[in-house]
Amino acid sequence: MSPRGPSDDDAPRPGPADTPPGERAADPSRPISSGARDDLAGSARTAPGARDDLVDASPPTPLDPLAPGKREPSRPLARSVARPPSAVTPAARPESTAHAGADKSSTGAPQRPFASVARLPAPDSRPSDLSRIRMTRIGQRIVAAPRVPWWGRLESRVITALVCLGILCVGASAYLVALTVQYFEGIVGSATQKSDDAVALALPFYDGYVKARKETYRARLEAMARELELAAARGELAADDPAGLRELLHELLRREPDLVELQAQGSHSALAERRALLPEDEGARIWVVSGPVPLNMFPGTGLIDQGSLGAIFALDPALDRDYQSLGMIKRGLDYVTVDGNVVDRGELERAVYRAIGAASALVLMVAFIAGFLLARATTRKLSMLSDAMLRVAGGDLLARVPELGNDELGQLGAAFNGMLDELASAQRKLSYLQRVGAWQEMARRIAHEIKNPLTPIQLAAQQLREKDPGTDENFSRLLRSSVEIVEDEIESLRRMVTSFSRFAKVPEAQLEPTVVARILAEFERAYGHLTERESDVLEVIPAPPSLVILGDRQLLKQCLVNLVENAVLSQRQRGPVHVRVAARPAEGEPGFVELRVDDNGPGIEPERRERVFEPYESTRKEGTGLGLAIVKKVVLDHNGEVRVEDSELGGAAVVIRLPLHEPGG
Amino acid sequence: MRRRALLLAGLSLPLLGASGLELLRNRRAKFEEVGDGVLMTVAMPELLPTRDVDAMASLESAFATTLVFEIVVYRAGHSVPVDQRSRVVKIQYNPWKERYVVNTSDPGRAPQIRYYTDRDEAIARATTLDRVRVGRVSALQRGPDAVYFATVVGQRNPIDRDLLAPQSGDEWDRGQGRDLSVFSRWVGIFVRATQSAEQTFAIKTVPGFYLVSS
Numbered sequence: 083m084s085p086r087g088p089s090d091d092d093a094p095r096p097g098p099a100d101t102p103p104g105e106r107a108a109d110p111s112r113p114i115s116s117g118a119r120d121d122l123a124g125s126a127r128t129a130p131g132a133r134d135d136l137v138d139a140s141p142p143t144p145l146d147p148l149a150p151g152k153r154e155p156s157r158p159l160a161r162s163v164a165r166p167p168s169a170v171t172p173a174a175r176p177e178s179t180a181h182a183g184a185d186k187s188s189t190g191a192p193q194r195p196f197a198s199v200a201r202l203p204a205p206d207s208r209p210s211d212l213s214r215i216r217m218t219r220i221g222q223r224i225v226a227a228p229r230v231p232w233w234g235r236l237e238s239r240v241i242t243a244l245v246c247l248g249i250l251c252v253g254a255s256a257y258l259v260a261l262t263v264q265y266f267e268g269i270v271g272s273a274t275q276k277s278d279d280a281v282a283l284a285l286p287f288y289d290g291y292v293k294a295r296k297e298t299y300r301a302r303l304e305a306m307a308r309e310l311e312l313a314a315a316r317g318e319l320a321a322d323d324p325a326g327l328r329e330l331l332h333e334l335l336r337r338e339p340d341l342v343e344l345q346a347q348g349s350h351s352a353l354a355e356r357r358a359l360l361p362e363d364e365g366a367r368i369w370v371v372s373g374p375v376p377l378n379m380f381p382g383t384g385l386i387d388q389g390s391l392g393a394i395f396a397l398d399p400a401l402d403r404d405y406q407s408l409g410m411i412k413r414g415l416d417y418v419t420v421d422g423n424v425v426d427r428g429e430l431e432r433a434v435y436r437a438i439g440a441a442s443a444l445v446l447m448v449a450f451i452a453g454f455l456l457a458r459a460t461t462r463k464l465s466m467l468s469d470a471m472l473r474v475a476g477g478d479l480l481a482r483v484p485e486l487g488n489d490e491l492g493q494l495g496a497a498f499n500g501m502l503d504e505l506a507s508a509q510r511k512l513s514y515l516q517r518v519g520a521w522q523e524m525a526r527r528i529a530h531e532i533k534n535p536l537t538p539i540q541l542a543a544q545q546l547r548e549k550d551p552g553t554d555e556n557f558s559r560l561l562r563s564s565v566e567i568v569e570d571e572i573e574s575l576r577r578m579v580t581s582f583s584r585f586a587k588v589p590e591a592q593l594e595p596t597v598v599a600r601i602l603a604e605f606e607r608a609y610g611h612l613t614e615r616e617s618d619v620l621e622v623i624p625a626p627p628s629l630v631i632l633g634d635r636q637l638l639k640q641c642l643v644n645l646v647e648n649a650v651l652s653q654r655q656r657g658p659v660h661v662r663v664a665a666r667p668a669e670g671e672p673g674f675v676e677l678r679v680d681d682n683g684p685g686i687e688p689e690r691r692e693r694v695f696e697p698y699e700s701t702r703k704e705g706t707g708l709g710l711a712i713v714k715k716v717v718l719d720h721n722g723e724v725r726v727e728d729s730e731l732g733g734a735a736v737v738i739r740l741p742l743h744e745p746g747g
Numbered sequence: 748m749r750r751r752a753l754l755l756a757g758l759s760l761p762l763l764g765a766s767g768l769e770l771l772r773n774r775r776a777k778f779e780e781v782g783d784g785v786l787m788t789v790a791m792p793e794l795l796p797t798r799d800v801d802a803m804a805s806l807e808s809a810f811a812t813t814l815v816f817e818i819v820v821y822r823a824g825h826s827v828p829v830d831q832r833s834r835v836v837k838i839q840y841n842p843w844k845e846r847y848v849v850n851t852s853d854p855g856r857a858p859q860i861r862y863y864t865d866r867d868e869a870i871a872r873a874t875t876l877d878r879v880r881v882g883r884v885s886a887l888q889r890g891p892d893a894v895y896f897a898t899v900v901g902q903r904n905p906i907d908r909d910l911l912a913p914q915s916g917d918e919w920d921r922g923q924g925r926d927l928s929v930f931s932r933w934v935g936i937f938v939r940a941t942q943s944a945e946q947t948f949a950i951k952t953v954p955g956f957y958l959v960s961s
Contacts, residue, residue, distance in 0.1 A: 285808050288808075288809070288842075289808075289809075289842065292842040292843060296843070368843055369843075370843045370844070371844065397843065405809065405810075406810065406811060409805070409808070409810030409811070412810075413810075413904060413906075413945070414906075417906050420931060420934055420935045420938055421931055421932050421934070421935025421936075421938070422935070423935060423938055424906040424907075424943070425938050429938060429939065430934070430938070432939075433934050433935075433937040433938040433939070434934055434937075436937035437930075437933050437934040437936070437937045440937065441933070
């Protein structure tokens, strides 16, 4: 009987679950009925209607050395195979649940499965459901997961939501802007129309002003004509005196500042002007010709009976300039300048709409890209988290979530990884304790079965020696020799039985606050003789009194004894033994203490450092391979860990890491 | 047969439509060689049509109407201008003197002013390029192999930026005004048709002319 390693558990088991996944998957037309469920369930069937969400698993294999109730929980997951897709709903993961059900069915007390349970499909499920299931290969196993269409993915949904939100916001903003533009365009258009109306109303006024002004000029000219006629009637102007007429005209010219020219026509023409002072061509004045009006200064004489008087008035051009400016303003009312270009207001309005549309499209595009990147960054984390969870659900407990950052998802991933680490650690611990427990039971039975016949055999041997008649010297010598051999073997078996019994009777740890320094001191006082030769050295370094653990002092001392014995036995044949026992706070791990046993022995190869703690694992001929197994069991009972590493003394160092006791903690 | 005709008509419609996009109208012109100059006479009454009620109302309201002519001479088959000139004509009714004034300005020459009491005569004078110098003989080749033509782009009351209310540059250079300036430039990108004049009319002299060999 040899111990079986963990790999033995990976051996394929007979039963329906061993059908290759491909063959199962290639049989989608398999009807979903109770028969199919039987096929899935194997020999341990689930009663219809009772916990039908759990699928039974294959029966326990007869090669399993462990008791069914002590099977480690994660192994069944590692042996899972894919179920036919037609036998699961999209939410089901059949291979991850089959053995969870197996544990339940085989032990009677169901263990908590690591993966979610699979729900059997409704009886009317059709093979077309295959299109909704994605088969993912994880290592040697196939995991079924619901096939999510692209529009059903979280990434697509988030992007769609962001884009819709962006379209809504941008569209609403664009609509509001369009309304605003229309509103102000209406106001501006109304104002422009009013300006047009005002200009239209002003035009007749200018025309009327021109007419009135011209009538005024004509009235003034007529008044001047009457004044000349009156002067002639009073005798101030003689009919034969053209110079006098000219003088009178100049006098009128001097009196009227806006008069440019005054000309009398008739028998005596006369002209008075100041044209040189007021040049029209240079834009200084506007000359307005008025007249001619009738001028009859000497009625009855026949000299100037049909004369006339004409004049040119000078007008300030400012009025005309203002009027032209009004025309310019009128022409410019419908135009604006945009970036140096002159456009009419209608085109400007259309350009504004186009600009807003383009800006909205740009904003939307930016929002889409930003939303896409943001959603992708977020959903990628979720996808990685989901993938890791899916792999764990499929039994791959080594799966881990990659580094996801410092946000909530990153914390979730870290917590998930931490949980998996804890789970793996607990799983290893439980597996080890189960194995040790099995070996303890076996050792107890062996010890019991061997120990009982030893005494009768020894008594029988003693009787043989005592009943020797001594008649035949050769026979007596042969008898003594045989009896000695039997007794030696009996002694050897007794030592082995004792060792087995000690291993089988390792008591449960009684945990209580214990000072580590006291353990070391008691160990040194009681077991200092472990190194008997003068050249051997057992060095116990006193521990700080502040290190207190929750532990069993006797068992921990036994651990130290085992470790020191191992070190001494491994080195004794090679030379002087140097063993150092020390305790100190664990480096970088507050809340833990490390008990170290260093030796100068041959050391332990790295690949054997984990295996040395397995029962009956020893390289020494006289070793039973139980000492380190007892150490590890005791340490695990103390919620601690034990490992082997290189020692400063040149050999191996066994490090026991135990949690410190926190009063009230 | 009818089907083929319909097909041809359908195919020719886009071509006919495309031909309507020609901006230059063909117009017969008269060219004379006087000394070293080539004089052109052509009428463009479409620039200020008497049936344009708004234009006539503006004219009779004593507002000045400005006509700008850009004259470019090309050699047939070439796209590089041989010569180009411009002429500005202002026509305005003077209510004080009750007559129309037509002021013709050529670059480098003194303006010519003519008065008309009849509106249509004044308009005809303003919209006709009468013996306008379009090029130098010494710059042209003689002979029927060197055919030239002229394009005339006439604008009535060109829209000048000075015509519009100036925008204060200080307000558009800082703070929110800077954003407005950016927005204005952004809108300017999407302005398709810029308004250059109240009315634009362009012609191409057909047939062309060539200088007779001496």
